[in-house]
Amino acid sequence: MTNELYAEKNINEFDIDTLGTSNDNSKKYLTFISDGLVFGIPIDNVIEIITNHTVTMLPRVPDYVQGIINLRGQIIPIIDIRLRMNKPAAEPSSSSCVIILEVDSIAIGILVDVVLQVFDIENKVTPPPSKSQEFISGMTTLADGTVIFCMDCKLLVNSK
């Protein structure tokens, strides 16, 4: 009972939040694959995508923090999205790459399996049914039927 109420409340809040942005014009999302799932990140947060990089390991951090990289003099921490979601780490492959994000002037890089493309998402983004991942803020379906999990970068940076 309480759960239902909670979910309802969430939906309402979400509607109010997204009314202004999603209704005027569509929002652009960069999509990528991690462990078979398609995720989208608001394009505003994306700085760049890099491929070959040398990660320096950091001691005493959670395993999903891969380490830090030197991006043209900037030190940027790298998070493995798979490990962040408690999935097994991927075998190193040529398609995996790091998306550099900037959220509230905090820069982080996320390691993903494959980067897809940028989509205009017009459809209503609905909150996920379960709160299994705190940084997934919504879900939506593309024209071709692909389901996209939308990531909230703020939550990603702030949640541990």
Add this chain to the structure above:
Amino acid sequence: MNNGMESMLDMFLFETNTLLEQLEEIMLESEKEKSFSTDSINEIFRIMHTIKGSSAMMEFDSLAKLAHRIEDLFFIFRENNCVESFSEELRTELFNLMFRSNDFMRSQTEKIENNEVLSDNIDQFITDINTFIEKMKGNPVETVEPIVETPISDLKPKDINTDLPESDAAYLIQIFFDDGCGMEHLRAFMIKTAVKEVIGEDFTCIPADIEENSETCNYIIDHGFFLCIQKEEFVEKVVQVLKEALNVASFEVILNPNVKKATIKTEKIEETEVKEEILQNTSSGDNAQKAGSKAPNHQTQTKQSIISVNLSKLDSLMAIVGEIVITESMVTASPELKGLKLDNFTKSARQLRKLTDELQDITMSIRMIPVSGVFNKMNRIVRDMCQKTNKDVRLTIIGENTELDKTIVDSINDPLMHIVRNAMDHGIEEDVQDRINLGKDTQGEIILEAQHTGSDVIITITDDGTGVDTTKVLAKAKKNGLLTKPESEYSKREILNLLLAPGFSTNEVVTEYSGRGVGMDVVKQNIEKVGGVISISSELGEGTCISLKIPLTMAIVDGMDVAVGNSIFTIPITHIRQSFKVSKEDVILDSMGNEIVERMGNFYPIVRLHNLYNISTQVVDVEDGIFVWVESSDKSYCLFVDDLIGKQQVVVKPLPAYLNSFNIKDAGIAGCTILGDGNISIILDILNLHAASMYAF
């Protein structure tokens, strides 16, 4: 818009703080000489005027009001330099009043900085200043009228053009001041003085007794202030003066109707213009000797040779320059160039290196500021404590132009303050007779000295007081349970170092200034935070000398690169005592299985970096790797690493903000640095690393 306001606030705070610092310096100087020189009075007047103007503009009323009142006070001094004739008591009161006001204004600006609400309660100050002015009046030598506006006016408002005061001068200039600017008669007097400087004595003014009679201000409000000038050639000059004078709302040049009736010119000075001038005054450099009240023909535009820059901009400049230097070596040492004969390239590369080195030097020097600011603050502390503790002490400052990185200068302020207070409180003898008995000068001396030595600056604080009584220190340390070995085994140096231990205070009584027992160990921590080292030497009966060895800059440290597995770590050289290899037999195991090694008669724990940080490495046998004996504060231990790579200077970069939530600092990591090949090396924090390793075991 909001941004503009913010930067204006920044500017205001910066300038007000600079001015208040200047004010304090002047006050201390003047107190020493027991009088104000004309220059310092003018300077204080100018400072107060500027603060008044800018705080009024920023709508910090309490500041503006107080500044205004002090400005008035100094106006009186300016007109009759009477401070010398003051009695001892009155003078002390004046200085105390001024210092209190200064402190108040500082606390206000601090509040503004922290976005706190300003206290409006300045009545106390205003009353104090008023009482002081009253007292001054009571002084027989004093002839100054109190600045109290009495609403007596037998003159009725009249039409200005028909009712001109009687004068036989050919030209009359009628001046009106801004509504409600107050002290009209004093402002009129300023104009009179300014005009006098331009055209000499050849004019009169109406009312004539402005400096003596405060009631004239009502007349000036109603009728304006008149300057009567005979010669036409002077009129233009006076008009110039008036255009630049402050608080002049409007003025009019009138041909005396007794001679001819015509208006030559009407000028209306926009209020904004006046404000602009205030701004200009505020932004002028320290040495700019211009004040709105000063003769405007002296108002040569001082060239701005100093600009203030936000520190964060300098930080990013520093970072970029560091990058350039590294990139340069990446390019010139590129493995792809190996074996090629490139004469031109080598030549250009050499040129590039020269330029980048120069660039780095200049960038470093930009961040350097002299320690004089911090040193001069100590003057105030010595002064205050002299008064409170009834000791006669002089502070001698040597080498105040020594330059240090801005962040370091800021962070040595508190430690220095503490040391100087300690020297005043514990160092200098309570009783002058003690000094006389020892054949010392009755006046105590504290010497504050800074000097360069290579990549460090050494700051010494020497006092000629009692010195440290080692037996007392030992007894106290014993009482506080700070001793770790029998008393007799302590060397003098070790005893003195006990003073720096946490929870130590030799003073029986906790005074307002020192003796809380948190003092010296906090000082030590702060100094170590900026990579400095503190040491004490003392002779009983002769005095104490505390010396701080501080690196020029924190941004660059000398580091030893060590390898553990695939990772590279940098250990700050200042913390390394020795590196050595041992054989298996030298490693001792305690009951818990912890490894211990003996060095120079003492036993130190071994910290295996690969174990602590969970790094896989081939080197696990103590005979394959190498030990680095490190020491920070009172913690000393041996780090076991795979290999030493080499010593180099590294640019310290903080770790990304995202990682702060993982308490990575507690894991013994101080920051990171980018190596010549673009890889990252992690800089170890020896003190925290020790704590981390203890926690791990």
